Amino acid sequence: MSDTHAQSVAYVRDTMLDPKPAPASQSGAIQWLRENLFSGWLNTLLTILGILAIYGFFSHFYAWFLHGVWNANSLAECRQIITTEYGDGATGACWGVIRDRWHQFIFGFYPPELYWRPILTFLLLFAAVGPVLFQWVPRKLIWFTPIYPFLAVWLLWGGSIWGPVLVALGFVLAFVVFNYVARFGTIGGFAAGAIVAILFWLFGVSPLAGVLHAIIPLGIEPVESAKFGGFLLAITLGAGGIAMSLPLGVILALGRQSDMFLIRTFSVIFIEFIRGVPLITLLFVASLLLNYFLPPGTNFDIILRVMILVTMFAAAYIAEVIRGGLAALPRGQYEAADALGLDYWKAQRLIILPQALKISIPGIVSTFIGMFKDTTLVAFVGLFDPLKGIPDFIRADFAWKGIYWEPFIFVGAIFFILNFAMSRYSMYLENRLKRDHR
Amino acid sequence: MTTAHDAPESQGFRLSQLIYDTRYRSLTIQVVVFFIVMAFVGWLVDNTIQNLSALGKDFNFSFLSQRAGYDIGNAIIPYNNDMTHGRALLVGLINTLWISFLGCVAATILGIFVGVLRLSKNWLVGRLMTVYVEVFRNIPLLLWILVAIALLTEAAPSPNAYKINPTTGEASASMLFDSIAFTNRYTAIPSIHFDRSLGSLDTALAPISLNFLAIVLVLIASIWVNKRVLASAAKIQEATGVRPTTWWKSALILIVPMLALLIALGFNPDEPVLQGFNFKNGTNVSNSFVPLWLGLTLYTAAFIAEIVRAGILAISKGQTEAAYALGLRPNRTMNLVILPQALRVIIPPLISQYLNLTKNSSLAIAVGYLELRGTLGGITLNQTGRELEAISLMMLIYLAISLSISGAMNVYNNRVKLKER
Numbered sequence: 090m091s092d093t094h095a096q097s098v099a100y101v102r103d104t105m106l107d108p109k110p111a112p113a114s115q116s117g118a119i120q121w122l123r124e125n126l127f128s129g130w131l132n133t134l135l136t137i138l139g140i141l142a143i144y145g146f147f148s149h150f151y152a153w154f155l156h157g158v159w160n161a162n163s164l165a166e167c168r169q170i171i172t173t174e175y176g177d178g179a180t181g182a183c184w185g186v187i188r189d190r191w192h193q194f195i196f197g198f199y200p201p202e203l204y205w206r207p208i209l210t211f212l213l214l215f216a217a218v219g220p221v222l223f224q225w226v227p228r229k230l231i232w233f234t235p236i237y238p239f240l241a242v243w244l245l246w247g248g249s250i251w252g253p254v255l256v257a258l259g260f261v262l263a264f265v266v267f268n269y270v271a272r273f274g275t276i277g278g279f280a281a282g283a284i285v286a287i288l289f290w291l292f293g294v295s296p297l298a299g300v301l302h303a304i305i306p307l308g309i310e311p312v313e314s315a316k317f318g319g320f321l322l323a324i325t326l327g328a329g330g331i332a333m334s335l336p337l338g339v340i341l342a343l344g345r346q347s348d349m350f351l352i353r354t355f356s357v358i359f360i361e362f363i364r365g366v367p368l369i370t371l372l373f374v375a376s377l378l379l380n381y382f383l384p385p386g387t388n389f390d391i392i393l394r395v396m397i398l399v400t401m402f403a404a405a406y407i408a409e410v411i412r413g414g415l416a417a418l419p420r421g422q423y424e425a426a427d428a429l430g431l432d433y434w435k436a437q438r439l440i441i442l443p444q445a446l447k448i449s450i451p452g453i454v455s456t457f458i459g460m461f462k463d464t465t466l467v468a469f470v471g472l473f474d475p476l477k478g479i480p481d482f483i484r485a486d487f488a489w490k491g492i493y494w495e496p497f498i499f500v501g502a503i504f505f506i507l508n509f510a511m512s513r514y515s516m517y518l519e520n521r522l523k524r525d526h527r
Numbered sequence: 528m529t530t531a532h533d534a535p536e537s538q539g540f541r542l543s544q545l546i547y548d549t550r551y552r553s554l555t556i557q558v559v560v561f562f563i564v565m566a567f568v569g570w571l572v573d574n575t576i577q578n579l580s581a582l583g584k585d586f587n588f589s590f591l592s593q594r595a596g597y598d599i600g601n602a603i604i605p606y607n608n609d610m611t612h613g614r615a616l617l618v619g620l621i622n623t624l625w626i627s628f629l630g631c632v633a634a635t636i637l638g639i640f641v642g643v644l645r646l647s648k649n650w651l652v653g654r655l656m657t658v659y660v661e662v663f664r665n666i667p668l669l670l671w672i673l674v675a676i677a678l679l680t681e682a683a684p685s686p687n688a689y690k691i692n693p694t695t696g697e698a699s700a701s702m703l704f705d706s707i708a709f710t711n712r713y714t715a716i717p718s719i720h721f722d723r724s725l726g727s728l729d730t731a732l733a734p735i736s737l738n739f740l741a742i743v744l745v746l747i748a749s750i751w752v753n754k755r756v757l758a759s760a761a762k763i764q765e766a767t768g769v770r771p772t773t774w775w776k777s778a779l780i781l782i783v784p785m786l787a788l789l790i791a792l793g794f795n796p797d798e799p800v801l802q803g804f805n806f807k808n809g810t811n812v813s814n815s816f817v818p819l820w821l822g823l824t825l826y827t828a829a830f831i832a833e834i835v836r837a838g839i840l841a842i843s844k845g846q847t848e849a850a851y852a853l854g855l856r857p858n859r860t861m862n863l864v865i866l867p868q869a870l871r872v873i874i875p876p877l878i879s880q881y882l883n884l885t886k887n888s889s890l891a892i893a894v895g896y897l898e899l900r901g902t903l904g905g906i907t908l909n910q911t912g913r914e915l916e917a918i919s920l921m922m923l924i925y926l927a928i929s930l931s932i933s934g935a936m937n938v939y940n941n942r943v944k945l946k947e948r
Contacts, residue, residue: 124648125648125651128648135652136652139649139652143655277546348553349557351561352560365926365929367886367887367900369889369890370889370900370925373914374918377914377918378914378918381574381575381579381915382571383574385577385581458665462667462668465670466669468669469892469893476667494677501666505662508665
């Protein structure tokens with residue numbers, strides 16, 4: 090058959106044809122457009138509406154952005170420049186306010202010659218959180234992390250170095266006592282450590298600090314809390330609140346899962362009470378009521394008061410997130426820990442919490458983001474937050490009376506960058522910690 | 528072989544068992560914690576009593592029955608400044624509930640819309656919605672409220688601008704849909720008007736509009752009758768296998784009585800009309816309400832969109848495929864298979880967003896809308912100087928609202944929970 094073929098058929102192709110490219114409508118950009126933008130009438134309609142929306146947005150604000158003026162010292166000057174350059178009726182952004190007042194947005198009323206202190210604190214923050222957040226950072230740096238909070242307080246508020254050092258010493262003391270007593274029982278160790286530390290802070294720190302300062306006067310210029318403002322205030326509150334609320338949240342979550350009735354009840358009451366009221370009312374408690382609750386004559390720093398309440402607020406939310414993580418662990422994990430003969434604290438530390446915290450990461454990070462956003466509410470107790478306190482202050486100046494959009498955009502953009510970074514980090518961490526192979 | 532061991536000799540109770548015996552240890556811990564907490568609370572109370580006596584104040588709520596002496600611009604129930612602080616509190620509470628309700632409704636609608644569009648196959652629209660969600664979620668709510676109020680007070684025209692200029696025959700600003708006018712002092716929207724109104728029923732709390740009552744009654748009655756019709760149709764279907772067509776009956780039952788009632792009452796919307804320097808006829812919503820509502824809605828909608836998206840994505844593709852394999856059409860698949868499962872995932876976080884919105888309504892402080900925080904925790908507090916009473920009462924009321932919403936959520940959760948072994 091095959092040998093007759095050559096005679097019966099005039100022509101036989103003995104090589105494969107080269108594959109042809111797909112038709113123009115089925116490949117490349119055109120196919121992509123058809124599939125993603127114009128498949129069906131509804132999709133086409135949506136695309137057209139989307140394009141119209143984008144066009145509407147940009148046609149409105151394009152000119153405003155393009156006419157932006159950076160070199161101006163007042164709103165009137167700004168408007169004059171825009172009118173002379175682009176004609177009557179032209180609108181434009183007046184970024185001059187950012188150039189003129191950026192230091193107030195960032196640092197509040199912190200003395201300008203001391204700006205290096207908050208900047209250094211901020212840079213050191215990365216060194217402190219780096220070993221916790223990223224694996225590629227040298228492990229040795231982790232020693233810096235527990236030192237950082239005290240260093241940061243000293244750098245930001247200034248004054249004698251001995252106060253923060255002695256407060257840190259209280260923790261060291263508590264740890265030593267805990268290590269010694271924990272041989273007889275973990276809970277006893279905790280209790281003894283806490284009692285020693287509290288006694289030391291109450292009665293040891295201030296006289297000792299005085300004595301030490303008299304012997305070795307090491308100190309930098311003190312800056313009072315009223316000078317804090319802008320993002321310096323927001324980040325101080327946010328970072329401080331985050332650092333303190335996580336341990337408190339873990340303890341509250343464990344308390345809520347506890348078998349002991351009273352511990353559970355107290356935890357539930359605390360968590361539900363804090364979660365049930367708006368943060369603003371808690372800030373009012375900080376600014377108006379805390380003086381009633383403390384011994385007569387106590388009057389401590391407003392930033393510290395606000396930070397305590399913000400910490401309690403965030404801790405209640407984090408406790409609920411972690412409780413979700415604890416509940417999501419299979420019972421087998423708890424039973425396995427029991428079967429290994431681990432006591433409660435060992436089981437929690439080695440088996441339960443590492444897994445529960447991993448599950449809770451997205452929730453914890455979104456609580457942190459929420460808390461950082463909520464730091465703007467301190468404007469209502471008279472602090473200078475970057476969103477309302479500082480812009481209101483700037484608008485009170487005649488030169489910048491009536492400037493709204495530029496501060497909104499500037500501050501909003503910084504908030505967006507910081508929060509977006511945090512949420513991306515949580516996604517990265519989720520991926521890194523993922524252990525199931527799906 | 529098996530010998531029963533003698534029971535260990537009872538040694539009596541030793542004090543060290545309180546610490547070393549796990550049976551007693553938890554008791555010891557609880558007692559100790561109880562005393563510590565009580566001592567702490569006692570310390571706080573003692574400090575408070577001392578501080579109060581030092582200031583010459585006492586702790587009582589009699590200020591609630593004193594004359595308030597301030598006006599509330601957005602009162603829903605009748606109120607004037609001769610009424611008591613208690614009444615002002617009530618007005619504030621109703622305002623809180625009202626703005627929260629409107630915010631929740633609008634945020635839910637917008638959130639579902641955005642969440643579904645974000646999942647759409649349209650690349651452009653999906654990206655736009657992602658941008659919306661990310662931008663609104665990552666920037667504080669306060670900024671959005673401030674932006675909204677700046678938009679209305681700085682960028683919106685004065686009511687005058689809606690006046691038709693006699694020379695050009697045009698107004699410099701035009702109304703949205705010919706019925707809504709944003710101005711820098713208020714937003715004019717149409718109000719509801721009844722030509723043959725039934726009047727209103729005066730109660731101690733607030734007058735109740737009989738028109739409104741009649742509409743609600745007719746609505747409930749027609750929904751109930753409709754339910755009965757559907758139930759009987761289901762019965763026939765079970766008995767014979769053929770479902771009688773009911774859509775026209777349902778339509779008749781739901782629409783005709785309501786239409787008849789509205790015509791009988793002479794219902795018509797009253798469009799705002801510019802008279803002199805101000806809009807008349809319609810309702811002028813103050814510029815403290817609209818920005819707050821707008822800010823709460825846009826911000827919360829971004830969160831709700833994410834919840835809706837996650838809920839829909841949480842249902843595995845196998846469910847859809849199984850439904851198609853059973854021969855269900857896309858429409859029925861959505862209603863019978865996807866939505867009931869997705870709702871189970873969506874509802875709990877949705878309710879907690881409603882809770883957040885209610886609590887965030889206290890940001891009214893930024894716009895001067897007088898809700899619970901503005902009345903009780905604001906002007907009343909400042910006038911009477913009773914911080915302790917006002918703030919604790921305010922916290923208790925917020926707590927009661929939150930607990931009742933989350934209580935309702937728990938009831939619902941238990942109803943839709945998967946019944947497991």
